[in-house]
Amino acid sequence: MYGFEAMTFNIHGGYLEAIVRGHRSGLLTAADYNNLCQCETLEDIKMHLSATEYGPYLQNEPSPLHTTTIVEKCTLKLVDEYKQMLCQATEPLSTFLEYITYGHMIDNVVLIVTGTLHERDVQELLEKCHPLGMFDSIATLAVAQNMKELYRLVLVDTPLAPYFSECITSEDLDDMNIEIMRNTLYKAYLEDFYRFCQKLGGATAEIMSDLLAFEADRRAVNITINSIGTELTRDDRRKLYSSFGLLYPYGHEELAVSEDIDQVRAVMEKYPPYQSIFSKLSYGESQLLDKAFYEEEVKRLCLAFEQQFHYGVFFAYMRLREQEIRNLMWISECVAQNQKSRVHDSVVFIF
Amino acid sequence: MERQESSENGRESNEGISVKEENILNFLDSVDGYLILMDSLSSTLRQGWLELASARHSMGASRINSTLFDHKLHPASTTLQVNEQSAGPDRELPHFTLCKWASSNNPEKYFEEAKFGEDELLKKSNSLRHRDISHNSGNVCFPTFRFDCLGKMTRDQGFDLEALGSISMRVLKPVTNPLEMVVEISNMRASLLCAYDQVQKDMETATK
Numbered sequence: 001m002y003g004f005e006a007m008t009f010n011i012h013g014g015y016l017e018a019i020v021r022g023h024r025s026g027l028l029t030a031a032d033y034n035n036l037c038q039c040e041t042l043e044d045i046k047m048h049l050s051a052t053e054y055g056p057y058l059q060n061e062p063s064p065l066h067t068t069t070i071v072e073k074c075t076l077k078l079v080d081e082y083k084q085m086l087c088q089a090t091e092p093l094s095t096f097l098e099y100i101t102y103g104h105m106i107d108n109v110v111l112i113v114t115g116t117l118h119e120r121d122v123q124e125l126l127e128k129c130h131p132l133g134m135f136d137s138i139a140t141l142a143v144a145q146n147m148k149e150l151y152r153l154v155l156v157d158t159p160l161a162p163y164f165s166e167c168i169t170s171e172d173l174d175d176m177n178i179e180i181m182r183n184t185l186y187k188a189y190l191e192d193f194y195r196f197c198q199k200l201g202g203a204t205a206e207i208m209s210d211l212l213a214f215e216a217d218r219r220a221v222n223i224t225i226n227s228i229g230t231e232l233t234r235d236d237r238r239k240l241y242s243s244f245g246l247l248y249p250y251g252h253e254e255l256a257v258s259e260d261i262d263q264v265r266a267v268m269e270k271y272p273p274y275q276s277i278f279s280k281l282s283y284g285e286s287q288l289l290d291k292a293f294y295e296e297e298v299k300r301l302c303l304a305f306e307q308q309f310h311y312g313v314f315f316a317y318m319r320l321r322e323q324e325i326r327n328l329m330w331i332s333e334c335v336a337q338n339q340k341s342r343v344h345d346s347v348v349f350i351f
Numbered sequence: 352m353e354r355q356e357s358s359e360n361g362r363e364s365n366e367g368i369s370v371k372e373e374n375i376l377n378f379l380d381s382v383d384g385y386l387i388l389m390d391s392l393s394s395t396l397r398q399g400w401l402e403l404a405s406a407r408h409s410m411g412a413s414r415i416n417s418t419l420f421d422h423k424l425h426p427a428s429t430t431l432q433v434n435e436q437s438a439g440p441d442r443e444l445p446h447f448t449l450c451k452w453a454s455s456n457n458p459e460k461y462f463e464e465a466k467f468g469e470d471e472l473l474k475k476s477n478s479l480r481h482r483d484i485s486h487n488s489g490n491v492c493f494p495t496f497r498f499d500c501l502g503k504m505t506r507d508q509g510f511d512l513e514a515l516g517s518i519s520m521r522v523l524k525p526v527t528n529p530l531e532m533v534v535e536i537s538n539m540r541a542s543l544l545c546a547y548d549q550v551q552k553d554m555e556t557a558t559k
Binding site: 071107110114115117118120125128129290330334337339345 | 397400401404405407408409411413414416419420421423
C-alpha cells in the first residue's frame with residue numbers, strides 16, 4: 001500500500017524527479033522519427049539530430065559519419081545525464097540508480113571474458129564496453145582462467161559479487177559456460193533488484209514490480225525460444241528463469257517443457273497481458289516477437305510517468321532512452337545500407 | 352573434282368563458323384550466368400548485413416561485435432575441394448566443390464592444414480596443397496572463424512546455446528548460402544575463362 005510519499009518524497013527526491021521529467025520531455029517524438037526515416041544519408045540524420053538534445057554531442061563529429069559514432073555519442077549523452085543524477089542523489093535513490101546499471105556491468109564482464117577467450121586485446125575490448133557498466137578493476141578480468149579466479153581476483157569487490165554464488169565453479173571459461181554464467185548472473189541481479197524495490201515499498205515497489213516482472217517474463221520467453229533444439233536440459237532451462245513475475249511458477253513449468261514456438265505461444269496466451277503480444281504474430285513466427293515485446297515495454301515505461309513520488313520514473317527514463325538509441329541505431333543502419341524500406345521493421349515509437 | 356573440293360571446303364568452313372558461333376554463344380552464356388550469380392550474391396550479402404544490424408539492434412552492440420571472432424586456429428569444418436575436370440581435348444577445367452561439416456578421423460590433420468593463415472593462402476593461391484597424392488586432388492582449408500552468436504560451425508557436440516537473452520539469434524542462421532554461391536561463381540568463372548580462351552583461339556585462327 002502507498003505510504004505518505006506525497007509528504008516526504010520531495011525532500012530528497014523532488015529535485016531529481018523534476019530533472020528526469022524534464023529529460024523525458026526531450027525524447028524524440030513520432031514526427032522526429034518520420035523526419036529521420038526520410039533521410040538519405042547519415043549526414044542528413046546528423047542534421048536532423050542537431051535540432052534535438054543530441055545536437056551538441058554530434059556537431060563536432062567529422063565526416064564521413066558512421067552508425068557506430070551516432071550510437072556512441074547518443075549513449076554518451078545518456079551517460080552524462082545519468083552521472084549528473086547519480087552525483088546529486090541521496091540514499092536510497094543512489095542505490096536504486098546504481099542497480100539500473102548492473103545489467104550493463106554483467107554484459108561488460110561477459111564481453112571482456114569472451115574477448116579474452118578469443119585472444120583479443122584488452123584495450124580493444126574496453127573500448128567496446130558500455131560506459132554505464134564500467135568499474136575500476138574491469139581490465140583485470142582478462143587474467144582469470146575460470147570462474148573462481150574471476151570472482152576471487154576481480155568481482156569480489158564489485159556490486160556483482162553477491163550474484164556469483166550460484167555460478168562459481170572451477171570449470172574453465174568457455175563459450176557455453178560463459179553464456180550460462182551471463183544468464184545466471186542476470187537472473188540473480190533481477191531478483192536482487194526486485195527485492196530491493198519491494199523493501200522500498202509504496203509506489204516505487206508497485207510500479208517497479210510490474211516493470212521488473214515484465215522483464216523477467218520476457219527473458220523467460222527468450223531463453224525458452226533460443227534454447228529450443230539445443231542440448232540445454234529442462235532443468236537447466238528452468239534454473240535460468242527468475243523466481244518472480246507473472247509466469248512464476250506455473251508458466252515457467254510449462255515453458256521449461258516447450259519444444260517449439262507454438263507451444264510457447266500456447267503457454268503465453270493463457271496470460272491476458274501477453275495475449276495481445278502473441279496475437280500479433282502468425283503461427284511459427286518469432287522474428288516479430290522482439291518488436292512486440294519492445295512495444296509492450298515502452299507502453300509500460302510511459303505509464304510509469306503518470307504517477308508521482310516514486311523512483312520508477314528514473315528506471316523508465318533510462319530504458320526509454322536506451323530504446324531511443326536502439327531506434328536511432330536501426331534508422332542509421334537502414335540509411336547507411338540503403339535499405340530504407342526496412343526502416344519501420346524495428347523502430348518502436350515512444351510517443 | 353574441283354567442285355567437290357570446293358564444296359567440301361565450303362562445308363568445313365560452314366561447320367567451322369558454326370563451331371565458332373557456338374563458342375561465342377557459350378562465352379556469352381557464361382558471362383550472363385556469371386553476372387546473374389554476382390547479382391544474387393550481392394543481394395544475399397546485402398540481406399545478411401541487414402540481418403546482422405537487426406541482431407545488433409536486438410541483442411546490443413556488446414554481444415554482436417568483432418570480439419566474437421576467434422583468432423585461434425581451428426580445424427576447418429567447411430573445406431573447398433578443387434578438382435580438374437576435362438572440358439575437351441587438351442583442356443582441363445578446375446572444378447570447385449564445397450564440403451560442409453567434414454569430419455576427419457584424424458582431427459590433427461585438419462588442424463595442420465588449417466594452419467594456413469590468410470596471407471599464406473593469398474601467396475600460395477596458385478599452388479594446391481595435396482592432402483593425398485593418390486587422389487591427385489588439392490584441398491584448401493580455410494581457417495574457421497567461430498561466431499559465438501552467429502554460427503555453430505565448430506561446435507562438435509552440437510550444443511549451440513549461443514545466446515539466450517534475445518530472440519533475434521534465431522534470425523541469424525549459419526551463413527552458408529553465400530559460400531555456396533561463391534563456389535558456384537568460381538565454377539562459372541572457370542567455365543567463362545575457358546570459353547573466352549576458346550573464343551580467343553578461334554579469333555587467332557581466323558586472323559591467320
